[in-house]
Amino acid sequence: xxxxxxxxxxxKLFKIRTVEETIADKYTEWEMRCPTHLSTGQEGVAAGVxxxxxxxxxxxxxxxxxxxxIAKGGDIRKMIAEIYGKSTGCSAxxxxxxxxxxxxxxxxxxxxxxxxxxxxxxxVALSVKLKNSSQVTCTFFGxxxxxxxxxxxxxxxxxxxxxxxxxxxxxxxxxxxxxxxxRQPENRNIFEMVEGIGISVDHGNGNDPWEVFEKSRNAxxxxxxxxxxxxxxxxxxRWREHCGPFFDNDIGYRTETEFLHWKEKDPLQFFENMLxxxxxxxxxxxxxxxxxxxxxxxxxxxxxxxxxxxxxxGIQNSVYHx
Amino acid sequence: xxxxxxxxxxNEAFEIxxxxxxxxxxxxxxxxxxxxxxxxxxxxxxxxxKDRVFDTPASxxxxxxxxxxxSLNGIRPVMTHQRLDFSLLSMDQIINNxxxxxxxxxGQHTVPxxxxxxxxxxxxxxxxxxxxxxxxxxxxxxxxxxMPTTAYDAKGLLLSSIFDxxxxxxxxxRWLHNLESDVPEGDYRIxxxxxxxxxxxxxxTIVSMSYMTVEAIHALxxxxxxxxxxxxxxxxxxxxxxxxxxxxxxxxxxxxLTLDTGVGQGSxxxxxxxxxxxxxxxxxxxxxxxxxxxxxxxxxxxxxxKHFYRRSEDIINIVSKMLGKDLDGYALxxxxxxxHDVPGDWFKGPF
Numbered sequence: 001x002x003x004x005x006x007x008x009x010x011x012k013l014f015k016i017r018t019v020e021e022t023i024a025d026k027y028t029e030w031e032m033r034c035p036t037h038l039s040t041g042q043e044g045v046a047a048g049v050x051x052x053x054x055x056x057x058x059x060x061x062x063x064x065x066x067x068x069x070i071a072k073g074g075d076i077r078k079m080i081a082e083i084y085g086k087s088t089g090c091s092a093x094x095x096x097x098x099x100x101x102x103x104x105x106x107x108x109x110x111x112x113x114x115x116x117x118x119x120x121x122x123x124v125a126l127s128v129k130l131k132n133s134s135q136v137t138c139t140f141f142g143x144x145x146x147x148x149x150x151x152x153x154x155x156x157x158x159x160x161x162x163x164x165x166x167x168x169x170x171x172x173x174x175x176x177x178x179x180x181x182x183r184q185p186e187n188r189n190i191f192e193m194v195e196g197i198g199i200s201v202d203h204g205n206g207n208d209p210w211e212v213f214e215k216s217r218n219a220x221x222x223x224x225x226x227x228x229x230x231x232x233x234x235x236x237x238r239w240r241e242h243c244g245p246f247f248d249n250d251i252g253y254r255t256e257t258e259f260l261h262w263k264e265k266d267p268l269q270f271f272e273n274m275l276x277x278x279x280x281x282x283x284x285x286x287x288x289x290x291x292x293x294x295x296x297x298x299x300x301x302x303x304x305x306x307x308x309x310x311x312x313x314g315i316q317n318s319v320y321h322x
Numbered sequence: 323x324x325x326x327x328x329x330x331x332x333n334e335a336f337e338i339x340x341x342x343x344x345x346x347x348x349x350x351x352x353x354x355x356x357x358x359x360x361x362x363x364x365x366x367x368x369x370x371x372k373d374r375v376f377d378t379p380a381s382x383x384x385x386x387x388x389x390x391x392x393s394l395n396g397i398r399p400v401m402t403h404q405r406l407d408f409s410l411l412s413m414d415q416i417i418n419n420x421x422x423x424x425x426x427x428x429g430q431h432t433v434p435x436x437x438x439x440x441x442x443x444x445x446x447x448x449x450x451x452x453x454x455x456x457x458x459x460x461x462x463x464x465x466x467x468x469m470p471t472t473a474y475d476a477k478g479l480l481l482s483s484i485f486d487x488x489x490x491x492x493x494x495x496r497w498l499h500n501l502e503s504d505v506p507e508g509d510y511r512i513x514x515x516x517x518x519x520x521x522x523x524x525x526x527t528i529v530s531m532s533y534m535t536v537e538a539i540h541a542l543x544x545x546x547x548x549x550x551x552x553x554x555x556x557x558x559x560x561x562x563x564x565x566x567x568x569x570x571x572x573x574x575x576x577x578x579l580t581l582d583t584g585v586g587q588g589s590x591x592x593x594x595x596x597x598x599x600x601x602x603x604x605x606x607x608x609x610x611x612x613x614x615x616x617x618x619x620x621x622x623x624x625x626x627x628k629h630f631y632r633r634s635e636d637i638i639n640i641v642s643k644m645l646g647k648d649l650d651g652y653a654l655x656x657x658x659x660x661x662h663d664v665p666g667d668w669f670k671g672p673f
Contacts, residue, residue, distance in 0.1 A: 058395075092428030101427045108394060109427055113418050119384040120419065123391020130347070130373060130397060137391075150414070153384030160379065319425050319463050321432045321487040 005051065006280050007289070009209055012047035013268045014290055016067045018297045019076055023066075023083065026301065027245035032083045034096035035112075039067035041239035044267030045170045046071040048212025049138060049232075052220050058106045058124050058137040060117035063098045064238070065110030068140050074102035077300040086307035093310040094318075114175075115141060115148030118167070122154045122229075125163035129227070136223050138166040144175035146190055147183055152197065158229040159198045165229040166219055167199075170206060172235075176242045177253040191233040199231050206234030207267040210274065237262035323504040331473035331505050332362040332438075332494070335480035336400070338509050340370045343398065346484055347374045349385070350402030350438070359402055360440070360499050386412035389435045390420050390489075398434045398484055404673075406439035406493065407450045420489040421464030432487040436480070441583065442496035443533070443631055444663035445671045448622035452496075454584035454615075456531070459491045460561045460593070466490045466514055467560040469532040469583075473503040475558055478512030486514060493560075495533040495583065496673075497665035517564035519571075523551025526577040526641060529568055529594050531557050533665075534581035534613075534632070541637035544654050550645060560590050568594065569601050576607035577644055581637065586614035608644055613637060624663050631662065 020040045046067035061068040082089030083097045091099050098112040111117050121139035128135045158165050173180055191203040204211045219230040241248035249256045275281045339346045354377050358364030367375040378385050389399035403409045423431040442452040459467045466488055470476040483490035530538045535556040553571040572578050578598050582591035595610045613632050638651030
């Protein structure tokens, strides 16, 4: 059981990394013509949390959404096609990288406004409660989202009304180029501050996928059993620039040393080493898994490239549901 | 036929909607308090329980997002703001999420939410308690915006709004809440996007909305005595707009006056003039006119609001001018001592 879990978690991590790095490689072909926020380096949180969710649980995400979509099981052909602006994209070419959706696996959507999907998760949780279902709704956001008023409004409401929501804060230290030091008081931990609202909290190392999974599994269990919201904060780091395919350690807002420090804590390599040490898997099995995923990702890019663009004709009739 | 007040008609629409569909819920600040939002939500909690009718924290943005989220999973939430001005705290959720989700996700989501917003005038409601901001919402593709005038329309449009699969901004004017009209029992729907012709005439077309339609009806009674007969169109829906009826009327009369409960610049009434000029240019016999609020925040003191709001008298004067007549609305209308800042002697504030 745990063996299979670990292999599945590894697959998620490697798939996210491969998709993101392939986007980075191909971005300068300029076929992906939309703002694209890559998750490389942050795979551990997405994979660990989603591994703890059931297929029919719900997930929302923000602008940096690829990892969450893939980790929840979203169709990567439709995701890449969406970034390519094609009619076969998950949002039919109308949303782009920041607006992914795959309802078939409970990934209800990602949006670009910081904090924008936090109340949506509470709303879905309210509907779940009204329908007497046991589903959990999870929303991913970054450290800047806790600077938005809607975050406090939502946590306050979720606590007051015992809504089954899992709030996941990925603290990667930066909002675009603005470090935490200019945005939040020194020596105040996010999870401690949020605990003051009355919600149950925990925190952990986001670059240890197994720790993320175990903390999430524990939280999801409590949410289902007690019908309460829980807030988890995980520390992590984005390797590439805020938006786009490049590295930006040379432009002055962070240092190469800091980047290398976090690169040492690569969640994918960390977990791969862990599985090898624990003899969950051997080197040849790893290579075989990787080869399969690389093929799948390449095929997804080919599919996106080969797909047709959507037609503008008649699209104004798609603004309203009739 | 049975007569109901506008506020009772809203209440009845809620009751019917919640009876026929268990997914309809009603929430907002004070919906279950002793006043029941001017009577519009009275008794609903007792009938349908606290899970479906509930008070909320003062968190407009999150509560709107919660409505959107719930609607993505089959719930039909109706939110109420006792003042439209409070909804401004939720513009992010309304514009970035509610209005976009259907289109932006390739048609895979629908957002069947209704947001009631109460606007007003008079009794010193002032700069931030009476704003008529329908044009802001009308500017956003993906939203529908309705502004019923009569109790009959209020009930039928609220039912249509609740069961529409798109987000609907439902704007109620506080001065209409006590107004009675014939209201059939049971479920009936008024199509969103269809205007109502209130009166017929060949001299001029008046296109109006919400409370200004009441002022227009009074003005038309006086104008008739001078043998001036106008088409009066109550748009009922701001978005989508019933352009066909408006164009048809202007092509007949050749003259257009638009009335607005809000400020003129960037307004719905300006937009109507623009579309009419575009589509009926050759039929126009005179330049279209617009009667709206001056481009300034609403003042509070009665001495200031006296010259701020537009009334039947002003409608008579502008119609008279457009037709080259010489009527004086202020001399023709006797308000029997009723102050300008109340809708009738039933209204004693405070809000």
